[in-house]
Amino acid sequence: MSRHGQRSSRLRHRPSRAVPSIIAGILLLAAGVGLVWLTITRLVNGTWPTLLQGPRDWLAALAWNDPVLRQIGVAAVVAGVVLLLCAIIPGGFNALTIDDSRSVEEAEAPPVQERETVMTRRAVARLAKARCLQIDGVGSAAATATTRRVHLSVETSLHEPGDLRTRIIEAVQTRLEETGLSPVPQVTATVRSRD
Numbered sequence: 001m002s003r004h005g006q007r008s009s010r011l012r013h014r015p016s017r018a019v020p021s022i023i024a025g026i027l028l029l030a031a032g033v034g035l036v037w038l039t040i041t042r043l044v045n046g047t048w049p050t051l052l053q054g055p056r057d058w059l060a061a062l063a064w065n066d067p068v069l070r071q072i073g074v075a076a077v078v079a080g081v082v083l084l085l086c087a088i089i090p091g092g093f094n095a096l097t098i099d100d101s102r103s104v105e106e107a108e109a110p111p112v113q114e115r116e117t118v119m120t121r122r123a124v125a126r127l128a129k130a131r132c133l134q135i136d137g138v139g140s141a142a143a144t145a146t147t148r149r150v151h152l153s154v155e156t157s158l159h160e161p162g163d164l165r166t167r168i169i170e171a172v173q174t175r176l177e178e179t180g181l182s183p184v185p186q187v188t189a190t191v192r193s194r195d
Contacts, residue, residue, distance in 0.1 A: 020086040093147050095120045099182035119181065121145040128152060128187070131175040137164050139194060145185065150176070152189040165191045 041049050048056065062069055095118035119127075125145035132141040132152050142153045152172065156164060173187045 017087060017091070020083065024083055096124055096145075096147055096181050096185070098180045100180060117180075119179070121147065124150060124176070124181070124185070127175065127179065128172045131172050132168055132189075135164075135168055135171055137161065138168070148183075148185055150185045150187045152187070154189055154191045155194055156191060157194050159193055161191050161193060165189050 038049065038052070098117040098119055100115065100117045122145070125143040128145065128150045129141050129143040129152070132138055132143065132154060137156050137158050138154055139157050140155045144151050150172065152168060154164075154168060158164065168189045168191070169187045172189075173184070176184050176187070
């Protein structure tokens with residue numbers, strides 16, 4: 001994918017924090033609904049529901065310096081810190097950038113001011129898998145990619161794979177360099193012989 005222009009949004013972005021936000025929102029909504037229900041029940045009947053009899057008696061028996069209260073407090077602080085970190089720390093990028101300055105130089109055209117070319121992690125994994133399947137001795141392959149690493153799981157029908165792993169890593173690494181990924185992810189491979 002590529003996009004150029006001064007007003008375009010960036011193609012290489014970080015994922016939104018929708019899942020932690022939804023989980024926190026659902027938990028807070030459930031707590032709020034429960035508290036509203038308890039309050040309405042107390043106002044209508046004049047007493048707390050019998051559902052709260054056991055927890056109420058347990059809480060009434062606790063003292064301020066009870067170890068259980070400290071553990072509950074520590075758990076609440078840890079949960080709060082985890083939620084805060086989920087909100088503050090950005091997620092990983094969803095795509096890898098491609099350095100297309102070489103193609104601009106070869107075309108001898110004036111460089112485009114703001115041009116961004118990216119390749120999604122899924123596309124990088126598919127490219128690595130396709131190149132891996134072209135190597136002699138590879139029966140099947142699966143690939144996963146992050147912004148820093150591409151890992152290939154390869155099955156071969158060879159009983160003695162020998163230097164197959166090295167050939168796979170070199171071939172895929174060369175193909176990713178030719179694509180222009182910047183930086184080029186590290187390639188690792190696991191080779192298993194079929195029984």
